[in-house]
Amino acid sequence: AQSVTQLDSQVPVFEEAPVELRCNYSSSVSVYLFWYVQYPNQGLQLLLKYLSGSTLVESINGFEAEFNKSQTSFHLRKPSVHISDTAEYFCAVSYINDMRFGAGTRLTVKP
Amino acid sequence: DTEVTQTPKHLVMGMTNKKSLKCEQHMGHRAMYWYKQKAKKPPELMFVYSYEKLSINESVPSRFSPECPNSSLLNLHLHALQPEDSALYLCASSQPRGDTQYFGPGTRLTVL
Numbered sequence: 001a002q003s004v005t006q007l008d009s010q011v012p013v014f015e016e017a018p019v020e021l022r023c024n025y026s027s028s029v030s031v032y033l034f035w036y037v038q039y040p041n042q043g044l045q046l047l048l049k050y051l052s053g054s055t056l057v058e059s060i061n062g063f064e065a066e067f068n069k070s071q072t073s074f075h076l077r078k079p080s081v082h083i084s085d086t087a088e089y090f091c092a093v094s095y096i097n098d099m100r101f102g103a104g105t106r107l108t109v110k111p
Numbered sequence: 112d113t114e115v116t117q118t119p120k121h122l123v124m125g126m127t128n129k130k131s132l133k134c135e136q137h138m139g140h141r142a143m144y145w146y147k148q149k150a151k152k153p154p155e156l157m158f159v160y161s162y163e164k165l166s167i168n169e170s171v172p173s174r175f176s177p178e179c180p181n182s183s184l185l186n187l188h189l190h191a192l193q194p195e196d197s198a199l200y201l202c203a204s205s206q207p208r209g210d211t212q213y214f215g216p217g218t219r220l221t222v223l
Contacts, residue, residue: 099156
């Protein structure tokens with residue numbers, strides 16, 4: 001079975017600073033990788049995904065993630081964060097219909 | 112349209128009540144999911160329906176009973192729940208071979 005480890009439970013950062021949220025996965029088969037964001041009292045919103053092709057994937061709001069097969073990682077980065085990026089971020093791995101989430105990283109952006 | 116809707120938004124029920132959660136999508140997806148999310152925890156997969164057939168049941172207690180009446184609807188019937196079942200219940204849908212799951216806003220369930 002596949003699994004995900006998010007290495008940081010909380011990441012505090014100042015506004016306009018860069019940020020990296022780390023994610024490592026384990027799987028014996030080829031999987032899809034995702035980052036979801038969850039704002040308080042809401043469902044999960046897809047941030048970006050890696051299915052195949054280019055290992056660098058980008059979202060419309062400035063986040064990007066790079067799939068690294070040799071290091072089994074899918075870290076999320078943003079060069080300059082905003083207050084509105086404060087949320088819980090989940091890395092997920094999916095094989096066919098079975099999606100497993102990491103424990104989540106709480107990103108807090110401070111003014 | 113990438114919207115998954117869930118009703119009700121909030122539900123409070125006693126341990127002897129019977130209630131149902133509803134989920135609907137109109138994206139033509141043929142896989143639908145129920146997740147349970149406790150506070151400050153990731154979503155945990157409960158059930159997966161693929162082509163209206165139950166394909167994954169993650170050993171969920173029988174007091175939770177899923178139903179997929181058609182390709183757009185997914186229900187979760189609740190009976191004799193325990194206080195520890197209080198959580199956010201999330202529904203999602205996707206194409207059957209995996210790929211992106213789209214989540215609804217969830218139903219916040221409180222069991223008294």
